[in-house]
Amino acid sequence: QVELVESGGGVVQPGRSLRLSCAASGFSFDKFGMHWVRQAPGKGLEWVAVIRYDGTEKYYADSVKGRFAISRDNFKNTLFLEMDTLRGEDTAIYYCARHGIGIGVPGASVLLDFWGQGTVVTVSS
Amino acid sequence: DIQMTQSPSSLSASVGDRVTITCRASQGIRNDLGWYQQKPGKAPKRLIYGASNLEGGVPSRFSGSGSGTEFTLTINCLQSEDFATYYCLHHNSYPWSFGQGTKVEIK
Numbered sequence: 001q002v003e004l005v006e007s008g009g010g011v012v013q014p015g016r017s018l019r020l021s022c023a024a025s026g027f028s029f030d031k032f033g034m035h036w037v038r039q040a041p042g043k044g045l046e047w048v049a050v051i052r053y054d055g056t057e058k059y060y061a062d063s064v065k066g067r068f069a070i071s072r073d074n075f076k077n078t079l080f081l082e083m084d085t086l087r088g089e090d091t092a093i094y095y096c097a098r099h100g101i102g103i104g105v106p107g108a109s110v111l112l113d114f115w116g117q118g119t120v121v122t123v124s125s
Numbered sequence: 126d127i128q129m130t131q132s133p134s135s136l137s138a139s140v141g142d143r144v145t146i147t148c149r150a151s152q153g154i155r156n157d158l159g160w161y162q163q164k165p166g167k168a169p170k171r172l173i174y175g176a177s178n179l180e181g182g183v184p185s186r187f188s189g190s191g192s193g194t195e196f197t198l199t200i201n202c203l204q205s206e207d208f209a210t211y212y213c214l215h216h217n218s219y220p221w222s223f224g225q226g227t228k229v230e231i232k
């Protein structure tokens with residue numbers, strides 16, 4: 001079965017960097033785009049970034065553009081989020097999620113279908 | 126960028142009630158929208174895609190409608206397990222964006 005497991009969260013000072021990972025299993029990782037979504041404490045969901053199945057295209061929310069970088073290693077079935085110049089407002093649970101349709105894999109919708117359980121990032125001095 | 130405005134932010138309802146949640150897009154997005162349910166401490170769950178298509182295994186009391194800029198999620202005959210927060214998400218173009226969420230609470 002599809003499983004996504006995030007790691008790498010923790011407490012970090014403002015201005016510092018952190019790298020999140022998302023280990024994928026149970027599906028052909030190299031056929032699916034992957035996303036990061038975050039949720040600040042007590043707040044709603046915020047879409048953060050997406051990377052195409054082959055890593056050739058990436059898109060970001062305006063709030064993180066220029067500071068965050070999404071990447072993937074299809075040999076290791078792992079998704080990454082490199083977060084630089086962190087701010088207090090980046091404090092959140094970070095979820096990785098799978099694009100709903102893969103290359104050559106039928107699906108009902110591109111909408112995110114499988115999600116991890118999240119990793120907590122706290123930006124504080 | 127396309128912005129999603131969701132309303133209400135919260136509502137109180139009783140078991141058996143009919144509940145309606147609305148999302149409005151800042152520009153036309155065809156039917157490139159879905160709805161998610163999130164319970165405390167859990168990841169979101171996809172309920173509806175393509176504005177009106179029910180995800181497999183989701184009870185038929187959930188329904189979605191709309192196209193262009195106005196979308197609605199309706200829950201008929203609310204059940205105890207439906208008390209949660211609901212979000213719309215558009216996927217018309219990047220960046221995608223969620224609505225602000227609607228918390229459905231027990232009256």
